Amino acid sequence: MSHARTIxxxxxxxGRQVVALGVALALTAAAVELALAERISWGFDILFVLLCLALALLVTPRDFFTVGVLPPLLMLLVFTVVAVARRGALGRPDDSLVQAVIAGLAGHSLALCLGYGLCLGCLAVRRSYVS
Known part of the structure:
Protein backbone atom coordinates (compact mmCIF):
# COMPACT_ATOMS: atom_id res chain seq x y z
CA MET A 1 0.00 0.00 0.00
CA SER A 2 1.41 3.37 -0.98
CA HIS A 3 1.03 6.30 1.38
CA ALA A 4 0.51 9.94 0.45
CA ARG A 5 3.78 11.81 0.29
CA THR A 6 4.27 14.58 2.84
CA ILE A 7 5.72 17.97 2.05
CA GLY A 15 20.75 20.91 -6.66
CA ARG A 16 21.99 22.74 -9.76
CA GLN A 17 18.47 23.63 -10.83
CA VAL A 18 17.54 24.77 -7.33
CA VAL A 19 20.64 26.99 -7.16
CA ALA A 20 19.86 28.50 -10.57
CA LEU A 21 16.26 29.13 -9.50
CA GLY A 22 17.41 30.70 -6.23
CA VAL A 23 19.86 33.02 -7.96
CA ALA A 24 17.28 34.07 -10.55
CA LEU A 25 14.55 34.74 -7.99
CA ALA A 26 16.83 36.57 -5.54
CA LEU A 27 18.19 38.82 -8.27
CA THR A 28 14.65 39.45 -9.51
CA ALA A 29 13.52 40.37 -5.98
CA ALA A 30 16.44 42.78 -5.66
CA ALA A 31 15.70 44.32 -9.07
CA VAL A 32 12.04 44.83 -8.14
CA GLU A 33 13.07 46.44 -4.84
CA LEU A 34 15.45 48.77 -6.65
CA ALA A 35 12.77 49.68 -9.18
CA LEU A 36 10.14 50.38 -6.51
CA ALA A 37 12.11 51.81 -3.60
CA GLU A 38 15.58 52.50 -5.05
CA ARG A 39 16.98 50.69 -1.98
CA ILE A 40 17.06 47.12 -0.76
CA SER A 41 14.52 47.11 2.08
CA TRP A 42 12.34 44.80 4.14
CA GLY A 43 10.48 43.56 1.04
CA PHE A 44 13.63 41.84 -0.16
CA ASP A 45 14.18 40.43 3.33
CA ILE A 46 10.76 38.78 3.41
CA LEU A 47 11.19 37.33 -0.06
CA PHE A 48 14.69 36.09 0.80
CA VAL A 49 13.48 34.21 3.88
CA LEU A 50 10.61 32.62 1.94
CA LEU A 51 12.95 31.76 -0.91
CA CYS A 52 15.39 29.98 1.42
CA LEU A 53 12.56 27.88 2.82
CA ALA A 54 11.16 27.09 -0.63
CA LEU A 55 14.57 26.01 -1.95
CA ALA A 56 15.01 23.66 1.01
CA LEU A 57 11.65 22.08 0.19
CA LEU A 58 12.35 21.73 -3.55
CA VAL A 59 15.75 20.05 -3.52
CA THR A 60 16.24 16.32 -3.80
CA PRO A 61 17.70 14.67 -0.66
CA ARG A 62 20.89 13.80 -2.55
CA ASP A 63 21.66 17.55 -2.88
CA PHE A 64 20.88 18.76 0.65
CA PHE A 65 24.44 20.03 1.13
CA THR A 66 24.22 22.26 -1.92
CA VAL A 67 21.15 24.05 -0.61
CA GLY A 68 22.46 23.94 2.96
CA VAL A 69 25.32 26.29 2.08
CA LEU A 70 23.34 28.42 -0.38
CA PRO A 71 21.67 31.23 1.67
CA PRO A 72 24.79 33.18 2.73
CA LEU A 73 26.40 32.74 -0.68
CA LEU A 74 23.17 33.81 -2.37
CA MET A 75 22.88 36.98 -0.32
CA LEU A 76 26.56 37.76 -0.87
CA LEU A 77 26.13 37.35 -4.63
CA VAL A 78 22.99 39.50 -4.79
CA PHE A 79 24.52 42.29 -2.71
CA THR A 80 27.71 42.24 -4.76
CA VAL A 81 25.68 42.62 -7.96
CA VAL A 82 23.58 45.38 -6.39
CA ALA A 83 26.69 47.18 -5.10
CA VAL A 84 28.26 47.10 -8.56
CA ALA A 85 25.09 48.50 -10.12
CA ARG A 86 24.02 50.98 -7.42
CA ARG A 87 26.10 51.32 -4.26
CA GLY A 88 23.70 53.74 -2.67
CA ALA A 89 21.04 51.04 -2.48
CA LEU A 90 22.98 49.23 0.26
CA GLY A 91 24.95 51.96 1.98
CA ARG A 92 26.14 55.45 1.22
CA PRO A 93 26.71 56.35 -2.43
CA ASP A 94 30.38 57.14 -1.75
CA ASP A 95 31.10 53.73 -0.16
CA SER A 96 33.57 51.40 -1.82
CA LEU A 97 32.28 48.14 -3.29
CA VAL A 98 33.41 46.14 -0.25
CA GLN A 99 31.92 48.68 2.16
CA ALA A 100 28.58 48.59 0.35
CA VAL A 101 28.44 44.78 0.38
CA ILE A 102 29.34 44.63 4.08
CA ALA A 103 26.80 47.34 4.89
CA GLY A 104 24.16 45.36 3.00
CA LEU A 105 25.01 42.12 4.78
CA ALA A 106 25.01 43.86 8.16
CA GLY A 107 21.76 45.67 7.47
CA HIS A 108 20.00 42.52 6.34
CA SER A 109 21.60 40.09 8.79
CA LEU A 110 18.27 39.27 10.45
CA ALA A 111 16.83 38.08 7.14
CA LEU A 112 20.02 36.12 6.45
CA CYS A 113 19.90 34.41 9.86
CA LEU A 114 16.18 33.65 9.62
CA GLY A 115 16.44 32.36 6.06
CA TYR A 116 19.50 30.27 6.83
CA GLY A 117 17.98 28.90 10.03
CA LEU A 118 14.72 27.95 8.34
CA CYS A 119 16.60 26.37 5.44
CA LEU A 120 18.79 24.26 7.71
CA GLY A 121 15.87 23.36 9.98
CA CYS A 122 13.77 22.28 7.02
CA LEU A 123 16.61 20.19 5.62
CA ALA A 124 17.10 18.55 9.04
CA VAL A 125 13.41 17.65 9.28
CA ARG A 126 13.40 16.36 5.71
CA ARG A 127 16.49 14.28 6.42
CA SER A 128 14.78 12.62 9.39
CA TYR A 129 11.81 11.71 7.19
CA VAL A 130 13.95 10.42 4.33
CA SER A 131 16.31 8.29 6.43
Missing part, protein backbone atom coordinates in the same frame (compact mmCIF):
# COMPACT_ATOMS: atom_id res chain seq x y z
CA UNK A 8 9.01 16.76 3.58
CA UNK A 9 9.28 13.93 1.06
CA UNK A 10 8.29 15.88 -2.04
CA UNK A 11 11.53 17.63 -3.08
CA UNK A 12 12.67 16.25 -6.42
CA UNK A 13 14.70 19.02 -8.09
CA UNK A 14 18.45 18.57 -8.58
Missing amino acids: WEEGREP
Whole structure:
Protein backbone atom coordinates (compact mmCIF):
# COMPACT_ATOMS: atom_id res chain seq x y z
CA MET A 1 0.00 0.00 0.00
CA SER A 2 1.41 3.37 -0.98
CA HIS A 3 1.03 6.30 1.38
CA ALA A 4 0.51 9.94 0.45
CA ARG A 5 3.78 11.81 0.29
CA THR A 6 4.27 14.58 2.84
CA ILE A 7 5.72 17.97 2.05
CA TRP A 8 9.01 16.76 3.58
CA GLU A 9 9.28 13.93 1.06
CA GLU A 10 8.29 15.88 -2.04
CA GLY A 11 11.53 17.63 -3.08
CA ARG A 12 12.67 16.25 -6.42
CA GLU A 13 14.70 19.02 -8.09
CA PRO A 14 18.45 18.57 -8.58
CA GLY A 15 20.75 20.91 -6.66
CA ARG A 16 21.99 22.74 -9.76
CA GLN A 17 18.47 23.63 -10.83
CA VAL A 18 17.54 24.77 -7.33
CA VAL A 19 20.64 26.99 -7.16
CA ALA A 20 19.86 28.50 -10.57
CA LEU A 21 16.26 29.13 -9.50
CA GLY A 22 17.41 30.70 -6.23
CA VAL A 23 19.86 33.02 -7.96
CA ALA A 24 17.28 34.07 -10.55
CA LEU A 25 14.55 34.74 -7.99
CA ALA A 26 16.83 36.57 -5.54
CA LEU A 27 18.19 38.82 -8.27
CA THR A 28 14.65 39.45 -9.51
CA ALA A 29 13.52 40.37 -5.98
CA ALA A 30 16.44 42.78 -5.66
CA ALA A 31 15.70 44.32 -9.07
CA VAL A 32 12.04 44.83 -8.14
CA GLU A 33 13.07 46.44 -4.84
CA LEU A 34 15.45 48.77 -6.65
CA ALA A 35 12.77 49.68 -9.18
CA LEU A 36 10.14 50.38 -6.51
CA ALA A 37 12.11 51.81 -3.60
CA GLU A 38 15.58 52.50 -5.05
CA ARG A 39 16.98 50.69 -1.98
CA ILE A 40 17.06 47.12 -0.76
CA SER A 41 14.52 47.11 2.08
CA TRP A 42 12.34 44.80 4.14
CA GLY A 43 10.48 43.56 1.04
CA PHE A 44 13.63 41.84 -0.16
CA ASP A 45 14.18 40.43 3.33
CA ILE A 46 10.76 38.78 3.41
CA LEU A 47 11.19 37.33 -0.06
CA PHE A 48 14.69 36.09 0.80
CA VAL A 49 13.48 34.21 3.88
CA LEU A 50 10.61 32.62 1.94
CA LEU A 51 12.95 31.76 -0.91
CA CYS A 52 15.39 29.98 1.42
CA LEU A 53 12.56 27.88 2.82
CA ALA A 54 11.16 27.09 -0.63
CA LEU A 55 14.57 26.01 -1.95
CA ALA A 56 15.01 23.66 1.01
CA LEU A 57 11.65 22.08 0.19
CA LEU A 58 12.35 21.73 -3.55
CA VAL A 59 15.75 20.05 -3.52
CA THR A 60 16.24 16.32 -3.80
CA PRO A 61 17.70 14.67 -0.66
CA ARG A 62 20.89 13.80 -2.55
CA ASP A 63 21.66 17.55 -2.88
CA PHE A 64 20.88 18.76 0.65
CA PHE A 65 24.44 20.03 1.13
CA THR A 66 24.22 22.26 -1.92
CA VAL A 67 21.15 24.05 -0.61
CA GLY A 68 22.46 23.94 2.96
CA VAL A 69 25.32 26.29 2.08
CA LEU A 70 23.34 28.42 -0.38
CA PRO A 71 21.67 31.23 1.67
CA PRO A 72 24.79 33.18 2.73
CA LEU A 73 26.40 32.74 -0.68
CA LEU A 74 23.17 33.81 -2.37
CA MET A 75 22.88 36.98 -0.32
CA LEU A 76 26.56 37.76 -0.87
CA LEU A 77 26.13 37.35 -4.63
CA VAL A 78 22.99 39.50 -4.79
CA PHE A 79 24.52 42.29 -2.71
CA THR A 80 27.71 42.24 -4.76
CA VAL A 81 25.68 42.62 -7.96
CA VAL A 82 23.58 45.38 -6.39
CA ALA A 83 26.69 47.18 -5.10
CA VAL A 84 28.26 47.10 -8.56
CA ALA A 85 25.09 48.50 -10.12
CA ARG A 86 24.02 50.98 -7.42
CA ARG A 87 26.10 51.32 -4.26
CA GLY A 88 23.70 53.74 -2.67
CA ALA A 89 21.04 51.04 -2.48
CA LEU A 90 22.98 49.23 0.26
CA GLY A 91 24.95 51.96 1.98
CA ARG A 92 26.14 55.45 1.22
CA PRO A 93 26.71 56.35 -2.43
CA ASP A 94 30.38 57.14 -1.75
CA ASP A 95 31.10 53.73 -0.16
CA SER A 96 33.57 51.40 -1.82
CA LEU A 97 32.28 48.14 -3.29
CA VAL A 98 33.41 46.14 -0.25
CA GLN A 99 31.92 48.68 2.16
CA ALA A 100 28.58 48.59 0.35
CA VAL A 101 28.44 44.78 0.38
CA ILE A 102 29.34 44.63 4.08
CA ALA A 103 26.80 47.34 4.89
CA GLY A 104 24.16 45.36 3.00
CA LEU A 105 25.01 42.12 4.78
CA ALA A 106 25.01 43.86 8.16
CA GLY A 107 21.76 45.67 7.47
CA HIS A 108 20.00 42.52 6.34
CA SER A 109 21.60 40.09 8.79
CA LEU A 110 18.27 39.27 10.45
CA ALA A 111 16.83 38.08 7.14
CA LEU A 112 20.02 36.12 6.45
CA CYS A 113 19.90 34.41 9.86
CA LEU A 114 16.18 33.65 9.62
CA GLY A 115 16.44 32.36 6.06
CA TYR A 116 19.50 30.27 6.83
CA GLY A 117 17.98 28.90 10.03
CA LEU A 118 14.72 27.95 8.34
CA CYS A 119 16.60 26.37 5.44
CA LEU A 120 18.79 24.26 7.71
CA GLY A 121 15.87 23.36 9.98
CA CYS A 122 13.77 22.28 7.02
CA LEU A 123 16.61 20.19 5.62
CA ALA A 124 17.10 18.55 9.04
CA VAL A 125 13.41 17.65 9.28
CA ARG A 126 13.40 16.36 5.71
CA ARG A 127 16.49 14.28 6.42
CA SER A 128 14.78 12.62 9.39
CA TYR A 129 11.81 11.71 7.19
CA VAL A 130 13.95 10.42 4.33
CA SER A 131 16.31 8.29 6.43
